[in-house]
Amino acid sequence: MNAVAAPVLADANVRTMLAQFGLDVEYTRSEGNALHYTDEEGREHRVVDFACGFGSLMLGHNNSEIAERAKQILDAKIPVHTQLARHSHTNDLAAALNKIIQRELGTDEPYYALFGNSGAEAVEIAIKHAEFDRLQRAQELLGGIEDHISAARAAVTEGTAQVSPEAYDQVGVAGSTRFEDLIAEVRRRNEAAAATPPLFLTIEGSFHGKLASSIQLTYNEMFRTPFKALSAQARFVPADQPDALAKIVSDERVPVLDVVVEDGTVRVVERDFPVFGAFFLEPIRGEAGIRPLSREFAQVIEQVCAELGCPVVSDEIQCGTGRSGAFFAASHIGLRGDYIILAKSLAGGIAKTGVVLVREGRYRQDFELIHSSTFGKDSFSSLIALKVIEMLEADGGQAYRAAVERGDKLKAMLEAVRADFPDVVKDVRGRGLMLGLEFHDQSEAASEVIREQTQHGVIGFAVAGYLLRKHNIRTFTTASALHTFRFEPSIHLGDEDIAQLDTALRAVCEILRRQDENGFAVV
Known part of the structure; x- marks a missing residue:
């Protein structure tokens, strides 16, 4: 007897929209700069996360040092909530x-x-x-x-x-x-x-x-x-x-x-x-x-x-x-x-x-x-934040230097993509590990599909879905600039992650250059 699926009562409309673009993925594991999900055949996929909680994960998913500090705080039974007391x-x-x-x-x-x-x-x-x-x-x-x-x-x-x-x-x-x-x-x-x-x-x-x-x-x-x-x-x-x-x-x-x-x-x-x-x-x-x-x-x-x-x-x-x-x-x-x-x-x-x-x-x-x-x-979040500051400040601010070094390497790759596809990529902007790549407006695209997706404000979701399904890359456009994709990874971003994004973005640029009607289609 088949089990009855649980009704979708949280974010039902959003979930339906995500499904249209192949973005309705449930991630089951995360570490460093990557997320993992398991497909219907039971295969696990590693996804390079360039969204990273919209900038919330400077030190990566489930950072082991922060996780260990959280366990110490909870094991020590330090009071979390003591309103109207000394903190x-x-x-x-x-x-x-x-x-x-x-x-x-x-x-x-x-x-x-x-x-x-x-x-x-x-x-x-x-x-x-x-x-x-x-x-x-x-x-x-x-x-x-x-x-x-x-x-x-x-x-x-x-x-x-x-x-x-x-x-x-x-x-x-x-x-x-x-x-x-x-x-x-x-x-x-x-x-x-x-x-x-x-x-x-x-x-x-x-x-x-x-x-x-x-x-x-x-x-x-x-x-x-x-x-x-x-x-x-x-x-x-x-x-x-x-x-x-x-x-x-x-x-x-x-x-x-x-x-x-x-x-x-x-x-x-x-x-x-x-x-x-x-x-x-x-x-x-x-x-x-x-x-x-x-x-x-x-x-x-x-x-x-x-x-x-x-x-x-x-x-x-x-x-x-x-x-x-x-x-x-x-x-x-x-x-x-x-x-x-x-x-x-x-x-x-x-x-x-x-x-x-x-x-x-x-x-x-x-x-x-x-x-x-x-x-x-509360004591828990304060102690965790103190640990974050300790990690950022360690070794004379090595984390800041890593943000610059990793950011410079990522930006150089984005600039190279722009140089090879000037008809597709309009601009690259940002500083450190907060970068954006802006595509030219596709509102008048030759492809009817791409043109309509742009005019309806969903071209960003179509591209994001393609990046996830075909290249195991997770990123999204910014909220008020729908042609600009954000890249806000953690300092654990690896050279192989940058290379993977390079390949993925060049594939997107080829689709837009060819005006491929089915390039971003969910199949």
Whole structure:
């Protein structure tokens, strides 16, 4: 009697879609830079993994040192959850991260750590802290204006100052000469300005998560638009366009009115209300197509944010923890974020954690009283993250050098493919072990199949399925650049793995060059 198959109740729609392209593989074993699955004939296949948990496996699948440390922690019965207690392991982790910040970013200013259980949650924490900070800045500004009003009132009452006639015209109470009319209108306008909802700044193509708030910082409209009403909005700045950033800041400017006494005259002056909560950026935009941020634009962003008084948030969730050849990808461009976000590889691909590091000058200590996370700052993930840092820092940072060496070799191969197929491959980008290869757009392809797959946004899945079935290569396109394939392997990437990818990509290029109707077909 045949067994009845269990109903598919988890990711049923996604599983159906994957099956269309031969991607519905269940992996049963993983180690280093490889995954293994068993086919229907019982044969095991080794797959070279260039996706590696979308950048989560800098040290590889099931790293033996990390796995052994996890066993030690569990065998020692170290408490995992002890909320509202002292957390020495978490503090040790924050201290270890601060040492790296001092070395790579060149600052002695401490960064305070706020922990969550994922990258997306860490982004949410950063959004919340930035909004908490913005409201404090707003209250300080409005409170200062009230102090100025009181001082001006006293000066007018004592006869030591007179209200400038232009002040009444400026606030729209022309014809009045009553000081209190002026103040009532100033307060009314300031109250209206204070009700302005916050805005965040980020860069076109950015990806900062898919939770209720973080999704509004993610550029892809398919992900973002259905949930637009749920959270504060973002303005997306074209990369490396300072004039566009300046225009956005100017267009969104919200003034408040201040009353000051100067040389015996009461005047009304404008101040900028803090509308912008923060500027979120990725030193290497992964989902935009593996695009490093330029040093020049990073400097512009820092300057603009300093003038606005809002923090720069460096999202290193995907590009950080050594993947670029340094612990912080921002160190390559001289960027020193006010906030730094880490996750993914920080816990070695075994535990789950995320952290927001906030420099002391921007940190609001009271935030700790209104935010918490059940699975944030647990001992298990903190101790695993400490082990990851120990491994990355060992032998004078050998892991970083390996990321550079392996990345350079992989990039050289990708560049060689591009050189041999310039009509098929448009660009190769990235740094270290975070690389992208962009194919030319196939929207007008001669092949009807390839053309329609491109126009329906599934050509990436078709190619990924072909790479898996025919060449035992696992990789995918980026979320917002569907012609760019990502390559984010671990430092255990071997020469034979690179050669295997070389063969596979050249086969893809031949199919696209020939416009083979059945080249990517699932058979």
